[in-house]
Amino acid sequence: MSTLHGEYRRHARTNIKTPVSVRLEDNGLATKTRDVSESGICISKPTELTLKAGQTVNVTFNRMSNLSVPATIIRVSGEEIGLALDHIRFTEQDISGIIKTAPWHQRAKVAIKRSFWKNTRRLAVLITNTILRKPLLKLINPSFIFAVYGNEKDVGTYYTPFMAKLIPPLMIGSIIRNRNQTGIMVASKFYEHELAEDSGKVRTYLQQLQEEFPHIETVALVGRLPNFVMKAGKEIKRPYVDGSMGTRYMIWDVGRQMQQLPQYKHEYIIAVLGGAGRIGNMVCDDLTRVYRTVIAYDPRYEKEEEVYTPIGKIIRSGDPEILNNSKLFIGLTHHGDVMRDLMAHIPAGSMIADDTHPCISLETRQEMRALDIAVEKIVLHHEEFAMWPRMPGWNNRAIPGCLVEALVLLEQKNVDVGDFESFCSTAQEIGFHGRLIKPLDE
Template sequence: MISMHGEYRRHVRSGIRVPVTLKYASHTVETNTLDVSASGLRLKRPKRVYIRPGEVIDVEFPDKSGMNVAATVAYTGKSHIGLQLNLRRFSDTELSELYDIAPPWQRLIATGKRTLWRNSRRSAVFLANTWLRAPLHALARPHFVFAVYGNRQQAESYFTPWMAQRMPSNMVLGFIRNEGMRGLLVASQFMEEELEEDSNKVRFYLDQLQRDYPEVERIALVGRLPNFAMKAGIGMNEPLVEGSLGTRYMIWDVARQMHERPRYSQQNSIVVLGGAGRIGNAVCQDLTSLYDKVIGFDSRYEEDREIATDRGTVLQTSSPDHLRDEKLYIGLTTHGDAVLEFQQYIAPGALIADDTHPCVSLTARERLLERQITVEKVVLSHEEFLMWPRMPAWNNRDIPGCLVEALVLLRQPAVGQGDFSAFCQEAGFLGFTGRLISPLDE
C-alpha cells in the first residue's frame, strides 16, 4: 500500500460514451467516446479512418457547447483510438458535465462497474488474509517480503473497518516474482501517520513480520519505513533491508539518462530536492560522478555549505535563489507536493524526476505544467520481474528502488556492505535498469 494513490487511476467517470467531432488534416469526422478519464479519451474508430500515433487532433463535444481539447493519438486499434490530452487535464467539473451528458443506463453501468471492482478487490483481500492465508503462504513459499504502508483514504479501497477487525494486522496484498525468487507484498493495518508518531507500532509491525515469515531471507522496507524503524531503535540487521543502495542506484541511473537527453545534454548541474535526508545526502555525493555541481536543497540546512569531492562539488543550501537557473531536479522530499512551496523559483522547461512517497499529485503536476515544468516518475525495471496484482500507480513490471536492494542481495549478499560502485555494477549486470515514465493518473 505504498502511498496507494494509484487506486484513483480508474477514474469514477470511466466508461462514458458521448458524441465527439474530430478535426485533423482538414477533415471532420464524427464518432463517440468509449471511455473518458482525466488525462485522455478512448474513441470508437470510424470506418475508413486511419490516424497514425503521434498525430495531434482537435476534439469537440457537440453536446457540451464550447468544450474542445487538443490531444495526441497515443495508439490505434482495429476498433478504437487512444488519445492523450495535450498540456491539460479534464477538471472534476468537466468530467461531471460529460458524465451528465451520457444516458442514464450508461451512468448506471459505470457506477456498477466501479462498485463491482471495489467490492471484488475488498473480497479478494479479505479471503487472502482469512481462509486462504495459510494455503497462499504454503503455495508462495516466499524468499522475501516487501513491507509497505498506506494512509486511511487508500486503506478504504482495500478493506472496510468490519474486515479490518477480522484480518491479521499484517495483510498480504500481492505476489512478486523476479527470475527464480518469490516474494509477497505485505501491508500493515497501521496507517503511515500512526507509524510516524508511534514507535511502538513500528516495533509491533516489524516484529510481527518476522514472526509471520521466519524463513524469508530478506524483508525490504518501503519509503520512510526505515526512518521510522531507526527512530524506534530497530537496527537494520538481517533479514531487514533498508533499501538505500537500491534507491541510490535507481536515481543514479535515471540522472545519467536525464543528462543524455538532447535537451539537457549541456547541463552540468542538478538539484536534489530533499538533499539533507538519509537518502538525499548520499544521492548528492553519488551524482558528482555525473555532474560537476550537485545542489542539495533542503529547508533543514541553516546556511550554505559547499563540499568538494574527488569528482565534483555539492552545494548544501536552503535558499531557493539557487534554483532559478537549474533545469534538472531529483524529487526526494517527504511528500511530492512539497515542490509547490518553491515552484516559483523553478525555471520553465525544467524536468523533475519524482521519487517521493506519496509522489507529486495530479493536481500539483497540473499546476507545474502551467509553468512548463514537467514531472516524470522514477522506476526501476527488470524483464523478469512481475508483481500480481500490480502495485497501484505502478506497472506490474516496474520496481520501487527500495525493493531492488533486497533482490540484488538475494543473489549477491556481499555487495550490501556499503560499496555503492560495486552495488551499481552488480545491479546493472543482473539487468536492473532505471527509467523515467509518465506518472499514472490518480
C-alpha cells in the same frame, strides 16, 4: 485493467456513448463517444471528415456546454478514433458529469461495472487474507518480505473498515517474482502518518513481522519506514534491509541517463530537492561521480556551505534562489507536492526526476508543465520482475528502489552493501537498471 503485455492501462475506460462535436481548424462535425477515461476519448469515426494520427482537434461535449478539451489523434481504425488529451486530465467530477449525460441504461451499466471491479478486488483481498492465507503462504514459500504502509486512499483500494476487522494485522497485498525468487508484499494496518507520529506502532509492526514470519531472512522496508524504525530506537539489522543502497543506485543510474539526453548533454550541475535527509546526503555524494557540482537544496540548511569530495563539489543551501543554476533535479522531499512552492525558482526547460511518495500530484505537474518543467518518475527495471497485483500508483513491472537492495542480496549474499561502487557493479550485472517513466496517471 490488464493488457496483453501484463501491464495496466493508466486509466480505466468508461463505456459511455454521448454526443460530441469535433473541430479541426475550421471544420466541425458531430459524432459520439465510445468510451472515456481520465486521459483519453474514443469516438466513432465520422465519414464527413478525414482524420489521421498526429492531428490536434478540439472536442466539445454537447450536453456539457462548459466542457471542451484539446486532444491529439493517436489511433485511427475502421470504425473509431482514439484521442489523447493534451496536457490536461478529466477530473472525477468531469467523468461523473459525462456519465450523467448518457441514457439511464448506460449509467446503470457503468455503475454496476465499477461496483463489480471494486468489490471483486476487495473480496479477493479478504479471501486471500482469511480462507486462503495459510495454504497460499505454504504454496508460495516466500523467500523475502516487502514491508510497506499506506495512506487512507491506498488502503481504501484494498479493503473497507469492516473488512479490516476480519483481516490479520499484516495484510498480504501482492506476490512478487524476480528471477528465481518469490516474495510477498505485506502491509500494516497502521497508516503512514500513524507510524510517523507513534514509535510504539512502529515497534508493534516489527513485532508482528517477526512473529508471523520468523524464518524469513530478508525483509525490505519501504520508503520512510527505516527512518521510523530508527526513530523508534531500533537498529536496522538482519533480517531487515533499509533499502538505501538500492535507492542510491537507482538515482545514480537515472542521473547518468539524464545527462545523456540530447537537451541536457552540456549540463554539469544537478540539484537534489530534499538533499539534507538521510538518503539525500548520500545521493548528493553519489552524484558527484557524474556531475561536477551537486546542489543539495533543503530548507533545513540555515547557511550555504560548499563541500568538496574527491571528485566533485556539493553546495548545501536552503535558499531556493540557488535552483536557478540547474536544469536537472532529483525530487527527494518527504511529499512530492512540497516542490510546488519551488516552481518559481526552477528554470524553464528543466526536468525533475521524482522519487517521492506520495509523488508529485497531477495538478502540480500540470502547473509545472505550463512553466515548461518536465516531470518523470524514477523506477528500477528488471526483465524478470513482476508484482501482482501492482502497488497503487505503479505498474506491475516497475521496482521501487528500496526493494532492490534486498533482491540483490538474495542473488549475491556476499555483496558489500557498504561499498557503493561494488553494489552498483553487482546490481548492473544482475540486470537492474534505472528508468524514467511517465507517472501512471499520465
